[in-house]
Amino acid sequence: MKSNQLYKGSLATIVLKLLEDHGRMYGYQITREVKKISGGEFKITEGALYPMLHKLEAEGLLTVEMEMSGNRMRKYYSLTRNGKKEVVNKLSEMQEFIKNMQNLLNPGIETA
Amino acid sequence: MKSNQLYKGSLATIVLKLLEDHGRMYGYQITREVKKISGGEFKITEGALYPMLHKLEAEGLLTVEMEMSGNRMRKYYSLTRNGKKEVVNKLSEMQEFIKNMQNLLNPGIETA
DNA sequence: CAAATATACCTATTTTTCTTATGCATATAA
DNA sequence: TTATATGCATAAGAAAAATAGGTATATTTG
Numbered sequence: 001m002k003s004n005q006l007y008k009g010s011l012a013t014i015v016l017k018l019l020e021d022h023g024r025m026y027g028y029q030i031t032r033e034v035k036k037i038s039g040g041e042f043k044i045t046e047g048a049l050y051p052m053l054h055k056l057e058a059e060g061l062l063t064v065e066m067e068m069s070g071n072r073m074r075k076y077y078s079l080t081r082n083g084k085k086e087v088v089n090k091l092s093e094m095q096e097f098i099k100n101m102q103n104l105l106n107p108g109i110e111t112a
Numbered sequence: 113m114k115s116n117q118l119y120k121g122s123l124a125t126i127v128l129k130l131l132e133d134h135g136r137m138y139g140y141q142i143t144r145e146v147k148k149i150s151g152g153e154f155k156i157t158e159g160a161l162y163p164m165l166h167k168l169e170a171e172g173l174l175t176v177e178m179e180m181s182g183n184r185m186r187k188y189y190s191l192t193r194n195g196k197k198e199v200v201n202k203l204s205e206m207q208e209f210i211k212n213m214q215n216l217l218n219p220g221i222e223t224a
Numbered sequence: 225c226a227a228a229t230a231t232a233c234c235t236a237t238t239t240t241t242c243t244t245a246t247g248c249a250t251a252t253a254a
Numbered sequence: 255t256t257a258t259a260t261g262c263a264t265a266a267g268a269a270a271a272a273t274a275g276g277t278a279t280a281t282t283t284g
Contacts, residue, residue: 006121007121045243047245047246048242050262051241075261093116098214100151104126105207107149120240123271138233158232163235183280184231229282237275238273240269242268246263252257252259
């Protein structure tokens with residue numbers, strides 16, 4: 001990614017959607033998955049991810065289970081009931097955003 | 113728009129693309145156009161727009177012409193040569209972003 | 225005609241969000 | 255053995271936008 005700050009504001013959506021698909025994930029795993037999906041273009045920084053995970057947990061959208069993998073700790077996050085509801089909202093907002101941007105990028109083509 | 117902060121980071125792209133399409137526009141006109149295109153969903157705040165216009169001008173991407181409309185002043189902005197180059201970059205970044213988000217939202221469907 | 229709304233510009237302060245820079249610790253590869 | 259990968263975390267700073275204010279003219283509406 002060159003200087004792309006378009007991802008600003010989309011981190012919560014990305015995390016919630018990944019958790020919806022994968023059931024449960026730990027932080028480091030999320031960073032790998034996002035890198036993979038974006039073909040190496042988008043790399044979540046840990047300084048952004050961990051505070052976001054804590055925030056979503058504090059909001060009651062995620063729950064945590066700590067587990068040991070060998071000698072290393074992992075914190076597995078998964079969606080709560082409210083988290084599952086919130087994914088739906090976030091995804092529809094994202095689709096709306098994309099639709100509006102497509103309308104901007106391709107004026108004259110009716111996407112609505 | 114409910115609470116949609118996905119638009120964060122896309123303001124410069126929006127402004128540059130609108131100017132590419134319209135030739136020249138003044139600030140207030142840009143706010144109306146964006147509102148119209150997004151079906152009222154996305155409203156640019158003036159506290160974000162005017163500093164952005166000044167920044168893009170300072171970067172040499174925009175030029176300004178002041179004109180009077182009756183007794184009211186308008187500052188018409190248009191793309192410079194560098195501005196026209198930058199629109200191309202911004203639009204390809206936006207398409208890349210959308211592609212990655214589509215891959216995220218619809219895992220399994222190859223968009224690449 | 226008065227009052228509200230629309231047009232048209234602006235900036236200062238605060239908040240949100242992310243980057244950068246660290247730090248700690250274990251496991252694996254070179 | 256030294257660098258890289260895994261795995262967590264936070265603090266300080268930067269960037270972008272929201273909020274909240276300001277000035278002034280034009281038009282609509284009651």
